[in-house]
Amino acid sequence: MVPKIRQEGDWSESVAKGMHPSDAKTTTTSTSFFSTNHNGKYYYLTEDARKNLKTYNYRGVDMSLLYKYILSPLAAFLVNTIIPRSMAPNTITSIGFFLMISSYVAYWWYIPSLELTNNDEREDYDQFFPPRWIFLWNGLSILIYQTLDNMDGKQARRTGSSSPLGLIFDHGCDAINSIFGSANVIIGMNLNPSENFLSVWLLVFGPFLLFYIATWEHYFTGELNMPIVNGPSEGLLGTALLSFVSYKLGSQYWQQTDVFDSISSFGLWSNIMEDVSLRNCDLIVIAVSTGVFQETIMKTLTVTQKCKGSAAGLIPMFVLAFCYYIIGYIDPNIWLTIPRTSLHLSMVLFVEMSTELMLAHVTSQPFLPWRWQLSPLIGITCWAVVFGNNYGLTNVIVIYTWVIAAYLVMKFHRIISEMCGALEIWCFDIVTPHYSARN
Numbered sequence: 001m002v003p004k005i006r007q008e009g010d011w012s013e014s015v016a017k018g019m020h021p022s023d024a025k026t027t028t029t030s031t032s033f034f035s036t037n038h039n040g041k042y043y044y045l046t047e048d049a050r051k052n053l054k055t056y057n058y059r060g061v062d063m064s065l066l067y068k069y070i071l072s073p074l075a076a077f078l079v080n081t082i083i084p085r086s087m088a089p090n091t092i093t094s095i096g097f098f099l100m101i102s103s104y105v106a107y108w109w110y111i112p113s114l115e116l117t118n119n120d121e122r123e124d125y126d127q128f129f130p131p132r133w134i135f136l137w138n139g140l141s142i143l144i145y146q147t148l149d150n151m152d153g154k155q156a157r158r159t160g161s162s163s164p165l166g167l168i169f170d171h172g173c174d175a176i177n178s179i180f181g182s183a184n185v186i187i188g189m190n191l192n193p194s195e196n197f198l199s200v201w202l203l204v205f206g207p208f209l210l211f212y213i214a215t216w217e218h219y220f221t222g223e224l225n226m227p228i229v230n231g232p233s234e235g236l237l238g239t240a241l242l243s244f245v246s247y248k249l250g251s252q253y254w255q256q257t258d259v260f261d262s263i264s265s266f267g268l269w270s271n272i273m274e275d276v277s278l279r280n281c282d283l284i285v286i287a288v289s290t291g292v293f294q295e296t297i298m299k300t301l302t303v304t305q306k307c308k309g310s311a312a313g314l315i316p317m318f319v320l321a322f323c324y325y326i327i328g329y330i331d332p333n334i335w336l337t338i339p340r341t342s343l344h345l346s347m348v349l350f351v352e353m354s355t356e357l358m359l360a361h362v363t364s365q366p367f368l369p370w371r372w373q374l375s376p377l378i379g380i381t382c383w384a385v386v387f388g389n390n391y392g393l394t395n396v397i398v399i400y401t402w403v404i405a406a407y408l409v410m411k412f413h414r415i416i417s418e419m420c421g422a423l424e425i426w427c428f429d430i431v432t433p434h435y436s437a438r439n
Contacts, residue, residue: 049363050422060224064233075150089152096148103141139243161430164362179347189254189281206292254281
């Protein structure tokens with residue numbers, strides 16, 4: 001039976017029904033950091049946007065059986081037994097977010113280049129470097145993050161502290177975590193980018209595309225529909241299991257071909273696959289790519305048939321992915337000379353466009369497909385096509401990354417402050433009345 005799509009009333013109840021997507025995390029919360037100190041002046045939220053923000057209605061459904069029968073009941077139990085009513089839902093989101101940051105930093109500390117180069121001839125080299133505990137910590141962090149991500153919406157319903165702010169806050173954290181997860185998977189499978197650029201590109205932009213497509217669908221149809229197998233549920237669980245396998249068997253396990261050899265030894269497969277050999281990591285990449293392709297095609301066809309002109313909303317995501325691939329195809333060293341910076345640039349550009357799309361959704365404002373933030377990336381791509389990796393191109397990428405990152409921090413601080421002011425709430429406090437509500 002297909003579950004009924006929820007339709008909430010006013011904004012104070014819209015997330016009470018949940019937003020994982022069935023547990024919408026649009027929460028009213030606060031802190032002095034987002035003190036709405038903008039003197040009543042709004043830059044990002046027009047008067048019309050502020051009105052629409054207060055009447056936002058969430059509609060969505062999660063078809064995942066894993067979520068319905070395991071993840072959601074677990075989150076509800078934990079919220080009702082260990083979380084105080086005074087804790088803001090956004091605080092719960094932040095705890096999980098910082099756990100994922102700690103895992104990413106641990107990987108970064110030991111493998112800054114994303115490549116595990118074995119210069120030691122000892123057979124037990126993989127037993128000592130990188131230390132296995134970082135894989136264990138990553139798997140645990142993912143599971144805890146997933147649970148907390150399910151809990152914040154339930155805490156919002158429990159405390160009656162629901163608003164569109166929590167949706168934007170949670171959406172931004174999830175968007176950032178996309179690159180953390182991809183980078184850690186690449187290292188966990190010892191998938192050296194210099195030798196596997198296409199696979200690395202697919203693992204980075206596959207999750208990006210799924211996330212953006214879901215946000216794009218939400219914007220144009222007003223409904224967030226998650227399939228029976230989706231990223232927030234089965235995807236995160238699978239990523240955690242991958243990390244546990246790396247912890248138990250070592251990252252070199254994914255370079256072996258034992259799984260494919262076992263499959264190809266049966267029946268007709270033994271003749272068809274006689275001259276083919278796929279590593280365990282290749283099977284993961286194929287599975288992820290197949291899922292991304294299927295979901296992208298299905299949702300694109302569905303949404304474009306329902307909503308004329310909606311295809312334009314996909315332009316920034318495809319421009320981002322295309323430019324990264326073209327530059328890497330011409331000379332992978334343009335990215336791999338500064339691998340972490342390259343990942344961070346893709347992250348800030350992706351986070352900017354996806355959260356802007358979600359902000360346009362909750363405020364019922366038009367989304368402008370052309371993002372000026374992508375202009376330098378297009379210029380870098382054209383330069384690489386004509387001149388290759390010359391004239392300090394990597395230095396340009398470093399400067400570009402820092403400028404966009406600084407802009408994004410400023411923009412998010414301002415948007416959250418303006419949303420707090422418009423909704424008369426705080427970002428990390430559901431107890432203290434907002435000063436504008438008291439006046």
